[in-house]
Amino acid sequence: DAGITQSPRHKVTExxxxxxxxxxxxxxxxxxxxxxxxxxxxxxxxxxxYGVKDTDKGEVSDGYSVSRSKTEDFLLTLESATSSQTSVYFCAAVPENTYNEQFFGPGTRLTVL
Amino acid sequence: QQQVKQSPQSLIVQKGGISIINCAYENTAFDYFPWYQQFPGKGPALLIAIRPDVSEKKEGRFTISFNKSAKQFSLHIMDSQPGDSATYFCAASGASGRLTFGEGTQLTVNP
Known part of the structure; x- marks a missing residue:
């Protein structure tokens, strides 16, 4: 699992x-x-x-922001959650000396009411 | 824009049979094609991957077949077992390292 943890594992918000x-x-x-x-x-x-303070957008970035102030932590923020952001969120990382072998964390199930 | 198309959406196979899942891609710059296996409530786990310099890669009961000219690749699971029941995702990436995933195939292996 490449030493990846995610928190919280479940969250319900408004x-x-x-x-x-x-x-x-x-x-x-x-x-x-x-x-x-x-x-x-x-x-x-x-x-x-791709490193501390180096981030970039993916294909569905609207409504999300990220920060990486330390190598070990990558934070995903929903500034103002909407019901369309109800989903399961996974984090992944690539170990050194591999060609893009992404290893995933256990996921966070987010429900926006 | 869906750059990786996966089929079928669901697949039911008898124990001992062969499971085959297919993917097609559009971007000729893709050079890495992994398959992921996901069990309910878990994150996807890398199963097997191939680079386009070979046409086939085998690891145990799992084989990837790759057809560069057709821009297609497939996962074959030989001697399928009930424990193989899971959702399988194909993916592709190029130099950026960004993976584009297929929609997933839910495999059920009946005992």
Whole structure:
């Protein structure tokens, strides 16, 4: 699992509230990714990071922001949650000396009421 | 824009049979094609991957077949077992490292 944990594992929140999801890794991986998983869509990339303070947008980045102030933590923030952001969120990281072998965390199930 | 199309959406196979899942891609710059296996409530787990310099890769009961000219690749699970019942995702990436995933196939292996 490349030492990846996610918190919280489950969260229920209300529309309009801010939400931050945390991805933590213990193996000094440089590349980290945030995906959302929805039925019929597979996994879609939200944002990714290629180092501390280096982040970029994925294909479904609207409504999300990220921060990476330390190598081990990659945070995903929903500034004002909407019901369309109800989903399962996965973090992934790429170990060094592999060619883009992304290893995933256990996921966070987010429900926005 | 769906750059990786996966089929079928669902597949039911008898124990001992062969499961075949297909994917097609559009971007000729893709150079890495992994397959992920996901059990309910878990994150996807890397199963097997191939680069386009080979046409086939086998790991145990799992084989990827790759057809560069047709821009297609497939996962074959030989001697399918009930424990293989899961959702399988194909994916592809290029130099950016960004993975584009297929929609997933829910495989059920009946005992």
């Amino acid at each position: 529309t309009g509230t801010p939400v931050t999801l945390r991805c933590h890794q213990t193996e000094n991986h440089r590349y980290m990714y945030w995906y959302r998983q929805d039925p019929g869509h597979g996994l879609r990339l939200i944002h990714y990071s």
